[in-house]
Amino acid sequence: MTNHPVLEVRNLVKVYGEGEAQVRALRGVSLTVERGDYVAIMGSSGSGKSTLMNILGCLDTPTSGRYLLDGVDVSRLDDRQLALVRNRRIGFVFQAFNLIPRTSAVSNVELPLAYAGMKAAERRRRALAALGMVGLADRADHEPNQLSGGQQQRVAVARALVTAPALVLADEPTGNLDTRSTADVLAVLDRLNRSGRTIVLITHEDDVARHAKRLIRLVDGQIVHDEVLHHSGNTAVLT
Amino acid sequence: MSIFETIRFAVRGVLANKLRSGLTVLGILIGVAAVILLVAVGNGSAKAIQASIERLGTNTLTVSSGGVRQSASATQNTSLTTDLVSALSDRNAAPDVKSASPVVTTAPDATYDGVDHTIAQFVGTTPTYLPAANDTVSRGTGFTDDDVKDARRVMVIGSTVAQALFDRTDPVGKQITVNGTLFTVTGVLADKGGSGFNDPNDIAIAPVTAVQESLTGYGPLNQLLVQATAPDSVDAAQAEVTAILNQKLHVANAASPPYRILNQSQLLSARQDSAKTFTVLLGAVAAISLLVGGIGITNIMMVTVTERTREIGIRKALGAPKRTVLTQFLVEATVLSLIGGLLGVAAAVIGSQFTIVGIKPVIVPASVALALGVSVAIGLFFGSYPASRAAGLRPIEALRYE
Numbered sequence: 118m119t120n121h122p123v124l125e126v127r128n129l130v131k132v133y134g135e136g137e138a139q140v141r142a143l144r145g146v147s148l149t150v151e152r153g154d155y156v157a158i159m160g161s162s163g164s165g166k167s168t169l170m171n172i173l174g175c176l177d178t179p180t181s182g183r184y185l186l187d188g189v190d191v192s193r194l195d196d197r198q199l200a201l202v203r204n205r206r207i208g209f210v211f212q213a214f215n216l217i218p219r220t221s222a223v224s225n226v227e228l229p230l231a232y233a234g235m236k237a238a239e240r241r242r243r244a245l246a247a248l249g250m251v252g253l254a255d256r257a258d259h260e261p262n263q264l265s266g267g268q269q270q271r272v273a274v275a276r277a278l279v280t281a282p283a284l285v286l287a288d289e290p291t292g293n294l295d296t297r298s299t300a301d302v303l304a305v306l307d308r309l310n311r312s313g314r315t316i317v318l319i320t321h322e323d324d325v326a327r328h329a330k331r332l333i334r335l336v337d338g339q340i341v342h343d344e345v346l347h348h349s350g351n352t353a354v355l356t
Numbered sequence: 357m358s359i360f361e362t363i364r365f366a367v368r369g370v371l372a373n374k375l376r377s378g379l380t381v382l383g384i385l386i387g388v389a390a391v392i393l394l395v396a397v398g399n400g401s402a403k404a405i406q407a408s409i410e411r412l413g414t415n416t417l418t419v420s421s422g423g424v425r426q427s428a429s430a431t432q433n434t435s436l437t438t439d440l441v442s443a444l445s446d447r448n449a450a451p452d453v454k455s456a457s458p459v460v461t462t463a464p465d466a467t468y469d470g471v472d473h474t475i476a477q478f479v480g481t482t483p484t485y486l487p488a489a490n491d492t493v494s495r496g497t498g499f500t501d502d503d504v505k506d507a508r509r510v511m512v513i514g515s516t517v518a519q520a521l522f523d524r525t526d527p528v529g530k531q532i533t534v535n536g537t538l539f540t541v542t543g544v545l546a547d548k549g550g551s552g553f554n555d556p557n558d559i560a561i562a563p564v565t566a567v568q569e570s571l572t573g574y575g576p577l578n579q580l581l582v583q584a585t586a587p588d589s590v591d592a593a594q595a596e597v598t599a600i601l602n603q604k605l606h607v608a609n610a611a612s613p614p615y616r617i618l619n620q621s622q623l624l625s626a627r628q629d630s631a632k633t634f635t636v637l638l639g640a641v642a643a644i645s646l647l648v649g650g651i652g653i654t655n656i657m658m659v660t661v662t663e664r665t666r667e668i669g670i671r672k673a674l675g676a677p678k679r680t681v682l683t684q685f686l687v688e689a690t691v692l693s694l695i696g697g698l699l700g701v702a703a704a705v706i707g708s709q710f711t712i713v714g715i716k717p718v719i720v721p722a723s724v725a726l727a728l729g730v731s732v733a734i735g736l737f738f739g740s741y742p743a744s745r746a747a748g749l750r751p752i753e754a755l756r757y758e
Contacts (some may be wrong), residue, residue, distance in 0.1 A: 176673055176752040197677050203751075204675020214753065215670045219372040229674045231361060276674070 121188030123171060123284050123315045129182035131168050131338075134139070142168040144338040152283070155310045156317045159327040160335035166319050170288045173317060174209045177201055187283070189213050200203045204232050208277030210287035213267045216261040216276075221349070223248060223257040226276045233280060247275040251305050267298020278314070285309060287318040291325055303328055362680060365530040366687035377692060382695025383656045384731050385703060387649020391642050391727040392704035396717035398638025402631045403718050415587040416488050417594055419619040421581040434605050434614035435576030440562070441482075443600055445584060448598060452585050452593040455484035458564050459579040460572050464535040466521060466560070473520040475513075476558040478534070480567025481581070486512075488583035491561070496528035496543030499563055507565035512543040514559035518730065524570050534560075537570040594619055614723060650734045653693075657738040661685060661746070668746040669754030682740065689739025693732040701728060 122196035131143040134211070142165040150156055160166040171177040172184060175191055184191045186206060194202060203209075208229075216225045226244040235243075248254050251271040261269055271292060277285055287306065291299040306330055310316050320326050370377045421436045436458075436748055443449070444456035460480040466473050467477075479485065482504050499510045518527045529540045539562060548556040570572050584593035594617055598610075607613050701724055708717040715723070746754050 169491075171752045174673070178652075197679075200672070200675050202675075203673060209673055211673075211755075215666075217667055217670060226370075228671070231365070232675045232680065237361075274395075275396055280675075286450070306571070317668040324641070 119216075121185070123152050123154070123187065124317075125183075125185040125188075126173070127183040127185075128182065129169070129172065130180050132170065132180045142338055143172075143182075145182070146335075146338070148333070148339055148340065150315060150317060151311070152315055153313055154315055155328070155330040156333060157329035157332045158317065158335060159321060159323075159326055160318050161321070164335040165338040166335050167288060168338075170286055170317070170319050174202050174207055174286045176209070186192075200232070202228055202350070205280060206282055206284060207356040208280065208282040208285040209287070210270070210273050210277045210290045212289040212292045214261070214266075214293075216269055216271045216272060218262070219260055221258050221260055222253065222264065222272045222275075225261070225272055226279050229280045233255065242273075243279055247270070248291060250308075251275045252280070252301070263309045265298070267294050267301055270294060270298065270302050271305065278309060283315060284343060285314055285316045287316065289319050289321070291322065299325070320323070358650070359683070362683045363687050366684045366691060369684065369688050371382075372693050374491070380653075380656050380692045380695040381699065383519040383648075383652045383727055384735055385700040386692055387646070387652055388697050388700025388727045388731050389703040389707065390649060391646045392701065392719060392723050393712075393717060394638060394642045395708050395723035396647055396708045396719045397624060397712055397715055398635055399720050400718040401715045402719055404715065405478065405627060405631045405634075415584045415590050416620045417582040417584065417590065417597060418620070419582060419597065420578065420616050420618070421576060421614065426490060434607075436578075436580055436615065437576060440577075440580060440601065440604055444580065444597060445639055446600075450593065450596040451645055452589040452596055454583045454585045455488055456625065457481045457485040457581045458577045459485065459581050460564055460567055462567070463579050464571060466517070468521040468530060471521050473517060474533075475517055475560045476555065477560070478571070479559065480564040481561060482564060484583070485561065485581055488581050491548070492546045493543040494546040496541070496560075504563040504565055507569050508563060509566045509570065510542045511539045511560050511562035512545055513541055513561075514545045514557040516555050517545045517556040517560055518544050521691070538633050539566075548618045561591045561611050575645040590619060642723065646730055648725075650730060653731055653734045654738045657689065657735055658742055661689075661739055661742040665746040665754050665757040666743075666747075668743065669749070669751050669757065671755060672747065674731070678747045682744055685743030685747075686736065686740045689736050689743075691733075693735030693739070696735070697728045697731050700731070 126146060126148050129143050129146040130141070133140045133142055144165075145166075146169060151255070156168065158166050168177070172179050175186075178192065185313055186202065189200065191200075212336070216222075217228070223241065223244050225355055226247050227240045230240040230243060245254060245257060248257055253268060253275065255273055256264060256268060256272075261272070264272065274287075274290070277287075285306070290302055290306070294302065303325060306318065311328075316329075318325070318329065326332055329346060331345050332342070333340055388476055419436065421434070438458050441456045441458045444453055458481055462478045462480075463474060463476055464478050466475050483501060486498055493512055496512070498512055500506070502508075503510050511534075513521075513527060513532075521527065521532065524528065530541050531538045532541060533539075539560075545557070545559070545561075564577075582592040582593060582597055597617065598613075601607070602610055603613055603614065605614060614630055668685075670680055672678075704724075705719065708719050746757070749757075
């Protein structure tokens with residue numbers, strides 16, 4: 118089991134629409150991400166990076182190609198098993214936060230644990246711990262509309278990491294945030310990676326990409342650039 | 357995730373958006389309450405009509421003189437007389453007639469202790485009139501056949517007369533001056549209800565002999581009141597009465613007799629027909645309001661659940677299986693539908709305590725079951741159908757839903 122890469126995609130193709138209106142968002146992407154890696158995917162708007170991310174997060178299905186998550190072919194899984202994979206293996210951070218409205222921060226963070234079948238008391242304890250990790254322990258009872266954008270995104274990050282998933286996917290997590298909030302969120306992701314989690318992150322900001330260990334550039338649905346960044350302590354440099 | 361946990365999620369979902377939940381509940385409440393109340397008003401008015409018919413007495417025939425005059429036999433006396441009463445009371449000739457009572461009516465002024473009152477209907481008759489006319493004596497006694505034979509000036513009075521002349525004093529045993537003649541009150545009739553132009557309680561009943569002697573003179577009778585043995589023998593009784601009258605009055609042309617027979621049961625069936633039409637009409641109105649209420653519920657459920665497609669996408673992205681999402685929305689819809697439905701029933705029950713446009717509504721239990729059942733079923737279906745559609749989508753499609 119452990120010798121499998123965390124994720125491995127082979128010749129991934131995604132086509133939207135039909136006939137004249139057909140858009141080929143991904144044109145054969147192949148990619149392997151090893152355990153503990155920190156990958157930044159960059160690309161202009163329309164390059165297919167979000168499509169790739171949604172497929173990696175099991176939120177969408179590819180038109181063709183193989184996707185192995187921990188060595189398991191995702192296309193063979195039924196709805197229940199997919200729900201289980203999303204719940205246990207993957208933590209997803211959306212650009213638009215996607216918190217459940219009118220529901221407190223701690224309840225939002227608890228949600229994946231509840232779907233995992235955890236008891237209420239244990240759930241609350243872990244959710245509060247996760248909120249503590251992102252520095253929002255004092256805002257646990259606030260509803261999303263009472264939090265700033267940065268705080269909402271940190272709640273979303275807490276929700277993604279509360280199940281301790283091996284893979285954290287973040288789709289432009291800092292896209293809607295100011296500089297200060299961006300630094301907060303990135304610090305959390307860096308800490309996660311140092312503790313051994315695999316992180317794949319989409320961004321179009323070089324500053325953000327510089328946090329990663331590996332940089333991939335997508336153009337028109339194809340990988341045109343894949344480089345390993347050699348640096349350490351990059352957070353110190355940036356902040 | 358356990359069912360209990362799912363229910364807690366659903367209740368939290370209901371409480372998280374109080375305005376939305378409140379509006380949904382209100383929509384269902386109005387739908388249910390409107391149907392129940394409408395049917396109750398229709399039922400109440402049908403009941404009122406039925407009660408007023410039953411007050412009249414349903415197994416009687418009224419024979420009145422003055423049909424078509426027969427010029428050929430103008431010399432023949434065709435007026436109604438007390439002789440006819442004894443002929444109609446003959447068990448052999450008229451087995452379906454329970455009793456026949458002579459009726460003379462007048463509307464005299466009555467005075468007691470300086471108080472005047474014009475009695476709308478002063479009836480001279482025999483004791484058989486009281487059961488035939490569905491009258492009962494509530495206080496004191498009625499008069500007897502001996503009173504009729506001896507032409508004693510006694511009478512029973514209706515509650516309106518008692519109220520007008522005696523106010524709160526007990527009228528039994530008091531003497532009333534009726535057009536200058538003293539009559540002794542022996543009893544007071546039970547209230548027959550009813551109101552409006554024809555007050556059935558503005559009545560006095562006395563022996564026919566006494567009334568003829570002192571008030572109307574010995575002319576012909578105004579009417580004969582014939583009571584059949586049972587409501588369903590009224591038609592047979594009518595045939596017998598017709599035969600006897602034709603013979604006694606020497607009617608040559610049976611097609612145009614010198615008298616008229618009014619059949620109370622014909623009146624009853626005519627009124628029951630109209631009551632039935634009324635009920636059908638109100639049933640149709642109720643069905644339409646159920647439909648409209650149902651569409652209202654459909655609307656608000658579809659909108660509120662479709663609006664939450666994104667939320668369903670988020671929940672799925674976090675690893676909620678389709679079944680869990682469905683159960684949550686089904687429980688939410690059940691909670692809202694049931695609360696709305698039960699509040700609607702409560703509102704209808706409270707509303708039916710009041711008189712609506714002169715009608716006291718009477719709730720039909722079946723309408724409660726129907727309104728509640730249909731509304732809850734619609735609420736459940738249209739609450740869970742869009743949820744199931746959304747839960748069946750890939751998470752990214754649900755998330756992108758605007």
